[in-house]
Amino acid sequence: MASKLKTAKALAALQKKLAEEMDTEKCRISLCNGTACRPYGSNPVADAFKAEIEKRGLADQVEFKITGCHGFCERGPIAIVEPGNVFYQRIQVSDVPEILDNTVQKKAPIERLLFKQDAGAKAVARQNDIPFYTDQQRIVMGNNARLDPTNIEDYIAIGGYSALSKTLFDLQPDAIIQMVKDSGLRGRGGGGFPTGTKWETCRKAHGDIKYVIVNADEGDPGAYANEGLLTGNPHSVLEGLIIGAFAIGSHQGYIYVRNEYPLALKNITMAIEQAEKLGLIGKNILGSGFDFSVRVNRGGGAFVCGESTALMASLEGKTGEPRAKYIHTVERGLWDKPSCLNNVETWANIPLIINNGAGWFSKIGASGNSGTKIFSLTGKVNNTGLVEVPMGIKLRDIIFDIGGGIRGGKKFKAVQTGGPSGGCLPEKLLDSPVDFDSLLKAGSMMGSGGMIVMDEDNCMVDTARYFLTFLEEESCGKCVPCREGVKRMRQILTDITEGKGQVSDLELLTELAAHLKDSALCALGSSAPNPVLTTIQYFKDEYEAHIKDKKCPAGVCKALIRFSIINEKCPGCARCVKPCPTQAITFMGKQKPVVLDQSKCIKCRTCFDICKMGAVSIE
Amino acid sequence: MSELVNLTINGNKYTAEKGSMVLQVARDHGIRIPTLCNHEAIEPFGACRLCIVEATRGNRTRIVTSCLYPVEEGLVVQTDSPRIVRNRKMLLDLLLARCSENKVIKELAAEYGLEKPSFREEYWEKHDCIVCGLCVRACEQVVGVSAISLVNRGVSKEPKPPFLEKAKACIGCGSCYYVCPTGAVKMEEKNGVRHIYNWEVAFKLKKCPKCGMEWAPEAQLEYIRKKWKLEPGFFDLCPNCR
């Protein structure tokens, strides 16, 4: 690696040199080895590429990069080959030699490894032609495919840290803050508070010691957008943080990373070390006279620590209990000093704004909601992964165009946004634009980017119960409304799913919901009612079925369903017999239907999932 | 002298020192706001939520805990609006479901028209402790020994000694017992020994050689004597006989 950069010129020179080195005759293969690809076996594939390249001495012809998330997690392991923007999916170790041959010899792309929406469809070779990608605007995440997150030089080669250089030498703090305000950037952690205004208030707050904090706690289950960004392009976050620190007048930053993200922790720690070595963090950055240091802190497994005051308490070595925010944290935060806390994605947008201008940014997205947002699109969609879309795009477009619609040809039922603080939106709201204000109006919220799609086989009452169970486990327990109220709501919902619901339960749930919204100490408690309220509002018929008819229409709530064998469809193949954990199914001979003993059935769904004849029914 | 501000509480105008809390100002003027987790000698915590009021600033009204909300010029406060009363009632409903046989909670609940919890009887609990944290905070802030703390998280959060053993750092002063709003801390003196059962501690009481009164735990006296560097024998006689 290069030695310490002592001036802006030195950085510019290094950038030029590295950029020129990139622009060669070499082919480039970028393999995603992000967290979401690993369960698919991307690690052995990465090792196979490295070994094969070395074995065949191809290092001077092929540049192989192990990168962070490319976004299309459903189809991992993924590699993108340049030139040609060829997108290979579901790569196995055995495919590696052929991919290398094909690339080096500049042959046509390998057809069986190309994207096809389904078995009979036409193969698509170029990444940018794949429907999953065409409607996206990957201004923040797009760079993941171009760089190895464990090598700072890759980031610099594509222009990284030039925004920082511009900030330190060409801009004044007030001008930077004005730029951020004019861009219209709003906090990407869920609150949607105007970032420029937050920075301005913090800058104006009393005191010489101020802190800047990256909230990488991303506790919403089902959201991993921050993970993909922090792991795949840690320097984009760092650069944004240093710029923000300069604008606010802070010299100390903290990055609070969730304990459950070991790869993100590793990559951001490495990124800081490398940045320090190059003099981009530390004393007298690039000779500007500006000092800044940053420290990484791990979470301890507490969703509540995503709340800003709880996060700060944890940084102070205390339990993650929130406190009243009547005096904002930008005035008195970490150790009672003015502190500016922003989400990972918010910080990552800053270098883009500095480099391209507030005007450019404000034209992306929708009015009052500029820029893009990264969502983790998961659940019952065909194309799960991390998608980056302009604000204002319709929910329908994300789910059906980018997401490729519902898996297995099932029917869409609901989409959940905003995590446990958000709500479940039904089909009739699919044409809602995805932006902070519209989602709030519908009863949900943006949150940090989780977007979970549900189909006809998901029970909305069970979903509400699930969220309350989660929140009950994660509640810090300090205030009565949340600690006791969430517990009581969960008890009522569990009773409903077990067929013990009463008509008065809905009213009691609604009263409890109003109470939590009014009186809870922090947003965990005050937004806990959202999943319940939206499901009661939009899926009341399911609640009524559970309460009045003691039935679960989706076939999920165990106490209200019954598994049985459809005799006419059962050929007696006995596939279901052995896997049954309670031996509730008896083989009666070939071509005779099996017999299911209801008294032993624990409704685990094993037989239903295993049967290829559709001979198990849930009613 | 501090800056004074003008505010309105329940339609009446008052002046108060800037930065003082709404709860304090209200109490200074005889306006009753119920509390459970509040104590004048201890930093406010905002946990029980009983002291909530409606606070209006400009055209924005919020529900806030008056123990932690600083007064400011032009603030308008309602301590018993229908929305506040509704919320206090539900709060007490939740507390009653948790402490269904506790005298203090039952009396408070009855004040708001609650005879029994709105939840199913099979889920009623019989705690005395409402996890207000006063015992822990008194031990930490006033006494300074931090013999106990709030352990666990969420529904199982409760004040306990470390490792659920007898509280080694306890000096038997009984502050926890005196500040507890619901009588959940059980303290008893018998046969010259003070027991605080919750923390599994027992302390021999010092007996005055002159009048025979058993007046304080020896451990507590020794702690104070050492902390303030008082000479040995300083506490040999009880305060009356000294």
Added chain:
Amino acid sequence: MTDKVAAIVKKYGSHSSQLVSILQDIQAEYNYLPRTALDKLSKKLDIPQSHVYSMATFFRAFSLKERGKHICNVCQGTACHVRGADLILEALERQLGVERGQTTADRGFTLETVNCMGCCATGPVVKIDDEFFGHMTNDKVEPMLSKFKE
């Protein structure tokens, strides 16, 4: 043990604000938080034992009980839940004969749950030690466990 704890404390500048990180390192060393280590920690940092205990019981990452050789983490995040993660957890409970949070009698496995590991595309997901198992179904549970059994 005393030396190891002292070294960890020193690594974090003996700052009590770094308590979560210090506890993480102690747990990484011993696979749980031993009592003696916590007592030592309280002395070294000069903080009340009650505070250390509060921290150890507040954060779910920490275990005060000895854990098994293999830590089995079942994701219960929303994306995994809608794909049936709770049924996978039940299957694991049946196979291992323990409930979530518990360790098998032979100390082979500790069964824990986690709320989202960031592998939502491959849900339901189970992680055993550092290995991920995606698209889990009930019939895959036994073969997965047998990879780790001696």
